[in-house]
Amino acid sequence: MEHTRPPPELDFSASEGNLPEKWRKWEQSMRLYLDIAMSDKSEKEKCSAFLYIIGQDGREIYNTFTFTEEEKDKIEVLINKFKSYCAPRENITVWRHRFYTRTQGKTETIDEYVTELRIIAKNCKFGTLEDEMLRDRIVCGVFSEKVKERLLRDNQLTLERAVSACRASEESQQMLKNLNTEEVNAVHKNHRDKQNRPPNERYTNRPTQSARGGNKKQSVRGDNSNHSKQHVKQKLFQCGRCGTKHGYRKCPAFGQICDKCKGMNHFARQCKTKVVHANEAVDMEGFEDLFIGAVHNHKTEVGTNEAFANLNINGTNVRFKLDTGSQANIISDKLFNCLNVEPKIKLSGTATRLSSYTGNKIPIKGKCRFQCLNENVEFYVAREDTVPLLGFKSCQDLGLVKVVMMTEKVTEPSVDKQDPTSKFLEIFKGLGCLKEPYTIKVDKSVTPVVNPPRKIPANLRDKLKITLNEMEKNGVVRKVDEPTDWVSSIVLVEKPKSGKLRVCLDPRNLNKAIKREHFELPTIEDITTRMSGAKIFTKLDANSGYWQIPLDEPSQLLTTFNTPFGRYCYLRMPFGIKSAQEVFQKRIAQHFDDIEGVEVDIDDIHRKG
Secondary structure: OOOOOOOOOOOOOHHHOOHHHHHHHHHHHHHHHHHHHOOOOOHHHHHHHHHHHHOHHHHHHHOOOOOOOOOOOOHHHHHHHHHHHHOOOOOHHHHHHHHHHOOOOOOOOHHHHHHHHHHHHOOOOOHHHHHHHHHHHHHHHOOOHHHHHHHHHOOOOOHHHHHHHHHHHHHHHHHHHHHHHHHHHHHHHHHHHHHHOOHHHHEEEEEEEOOOOOEEEEEEEOOOHHHHHHHHHOOOEEOOOOOOEEOOOOOOOOOOEOOOOOOEOOOHHHOOOOOOOOOOOOOOOOOOEEEEOOOOOOOOOOOOOOOEEEEEEOOEEEEEEEOOOOOOOEEEHHHHHHHOOOOOOOOEOOOOEEEEOOOOEEOEEEEEEEEEOOEEEEEEEEOOOOOOEEOHHHHHHOOOOOOOOOOOOOOOOOOOOOOHHHHOOOOOOOOOOOOOOEOOOEOOOOOOOEOOOOOOOHHHHHHHHHHHHHHHHOOOEEEEOOOOOOEEEEEEEEOOOOOOEEEEEEOOOHHHOEOOOOOOOOOHHHHHHHOOOOOOEEEEEOOOHHHHOEEOHHHHHHOOEEEOOEEEEEOEOOOOOOOHHHHHHHHHHHHHOOOOOEEEEOOEEEEEO
């Protein structure tokens, strides 16, 4: 057992799952490794191996432990220290809630379900009632309603009988599924054998001896006459795939290819595919949905904001409406017949479906191509009478519409060119601060979490130090020397343009305890609706908006975070906490809601004119 592989490093990240459950599994693997590979080693060597295998995050946590002289180099003491860290206290109510709400999944076997229930029940402290609670949970949480009904009928139901009944139900369902698969395969094979058999061999004639000793011919179908009698007695029904009457699963069209649409499992005489002409090819590779911006009949009046163009097609002038919102060109069936002079153009079938902006389907008879201004243009022929329509692509190809992606900026001489940033210097300089501080409300029942410090790349340590000094100078953060219940980690983001470092708080554990204010945030649709009719727009962007709201002293300590240079906490509201967006929107809205023509979207202030 010298080459026994040790367990992997323990992941202490709370975001990747339940830390107490991960510790339970890792501890079991580690104890097995110590018993197998290091049974002859000393306590000190086992402790060293334990600290090496647990990983860098575990060693950082180990450095925070305190040991007496008697506890040093004791493997059981070391394991218990980590166990207390990973599972500081057990919440039986939470475990029992998980137990009572655990139900069997659709694809989960009864053995997997019972195993998961047993693991959860170990933490529920049921004692002698554990088997009865497991039995009741199986009855309430089993997926099959038939099995649940069967279990409820048993007056002397035990845990073993409940599990056995569930297993029997699963096995019977699996066997029935296999039998059905075999029957279907057998029917398919029998049908293929009959189709491949020559016609003169499907019915065999064999001589039989009559009662008088003479010979006569008797027609026998198949190898077993009893089977033929049973086949005749089967209930026949009219089949829509082959057009004949036959018994269940006896359709001769099964597995055949239709000569009309090339589809499977039906004859051409029963094919329901609609085609325009018998010699047309129908495109069945897949449906394509095209959007039509506007389709009007001749009764609709032409508006002043619409564009039209006269095009010559086969010697006929046609007035087309130019619709840049359309993805297809459309002509009516009546116009197609007028344009379709010698040589005759045949409509080709299509699986394309056209719909208007209202979602209404436009019935299509087919598609064709006509020569327009040296371009071969494709048109869809509609069954209803519509205005001839040219879509966006054809409008561009024919040179009828030109797309301009850039306009020239024209400066009016009457506009005041004075820079507002220099005129109102006190507004655009420094970091603002609102008067009323924000108090972070937390749920006291949530256990505080102290996250271990994260590694900082060597090339970012100097930038981090400079950034922290600037934030401390601007009154955004301060150093913390006192003990705190909550300690979060940080995430560093390097700005691509300036190369400066942005320090972001990672309060994923703290967010579980923070209580939100549930202030309604405006949507883009709300803002644009209220700004309709405006001609001039101005937008002000708050500089580090969240940092302009101060925190009271108890809330400051909640935002404590680790760095290589010590612990810091925020004096202003940090990015990342789940209540920040609502709080900032509420505070800014209180300042600008009374001003007409001003809309606030988090840190963007919009002014219309």
